[in-house]
Amino acid sequence: MxxxxxxxxxxxxxxxxxxxxxxxxxxxxxxxxxxxxxxxxxxxxxxxxxxxxxxxxxxxxxxxxxxxxxxxxxxxxxxxxxxxxxxxxxxxxxxxxxxxxxxxxxxxxxxxxxxxxxxxxxxxxxxxxxxxSEVAERAARRAEERERAWLDRHGADLLSCTERLLAHRDLLAAAGGELGEAFDELAESLSRVPGPADPRRTADLRHTTRHVTRTRHLAARLRLLLADLAASGAAAEIPAGHPVHALLARTTRLATAHQSALPTS
Known part of the structure; x- marks a missing residue:
């Protein structure tokens, strides 16, 4: 230095x-x-x-x-x-x-x-x-910019799918217990992130560090819930033609893609 x-x-x-x-x-x-x-x-x-x-x-x-x-x-x-x-x-x-x-x-x-x-x-x-190290910090900044770019393109879809998934809580977590707690945690995280139709969600806000951090936290809880849903077999009890199946598949793809866009430590 x-x-x-x-x-x-x-x-x-x-x-x-x-x-x-x-x-x-x-x-x-x-x-x-x-x-x-x-x-x-x-x-x-x-x-x-x-x-x-x-x-x-x-x-x-x-x-x-x-x-x-x-x-x-x-x-x-x-x-x-x-x-x-x-x-x-x-x-x-x-x-x-x-x-x-x-x-x-x-x-x-x-x-x-x-x-x-x-x-x-x-x-x-x-x-x-x-x-x-300026070199290391610049590399970290570039990684963060990649995540922000992903959120610019797909963040609204991620939040929308999360909101729709929460609307199906009674159907997916009929047994309550741990799945109910996971839905509670996800709802709490979503409440902290301005949604697609929320007047707090402005072009500038999407680029703030706080917004990115809160969305990252939401996505982490979403992935945990999706893993719990898959392990519990809750969706298997729902008729094949129900729209929740397509929603789960789309939400899983988005959550996985966001994880791939995260900066590595």
Missing amino acids: PTRTVRTVPEPEAARRVEAIIERRARCDDPDREKLCDEPLELVAYVLAHRRVPEEVLRRDVPDALVLLEYARRAVPVLPGRLDRLEHRLLTLGTEIGLSLGELAAALGLRSRQAVQHRLLRHAAAERGGPR
Whole structure:
């Protein structure tokens, strides 16, 4: 891993950044400002934890907080791991509220947008418990993008089939017991994922990490239920022409295909 660039931040500049954040929070009547302090690292943590302020305030706070982190790397005795975690959270917040990579690079004393991208990739690798390798992280990102692409094409069908399968619960789990519990768990998972007709399901939402994670969890429970149904022979008791047979076959194909699209660890 290449040696990281650390911006040299003079103490007077750090003091100005501290004062700017505190004054900005006072002007906007930050409801949490009673918890403000003038210690650089605690102020950085405050910016991350207390966001009940106009977005424009956050857009100005984040670069100031990044400068304070660079000051702390040379002037404050603290574990580097904490600084890295704070930096990752600040960079993530900055991109979420629309700061450009160039603005973030300037605050960190970096020369290019690409340098910020590389730092984000290394932080992400560390958060995942892997080596701080941009190559490994890029490979993991590509794998996740493959899963997201599969969900873009087939996710609505997967959710629709799950919903229809739950509608046949009384028919498939007539005996109750473990199958009933499996249906309960599947219904709980489905309730956490916006469905095809749900107004919460927007084009942007489909691409969020939380949505992908919840769909992945739903699909895992769905595969467990399908395996239990196959082992129990519940479908064998249903007349051959019943539409539930075609539904089970289609749902099984989708659940299996999604499993094949999952990133490998």
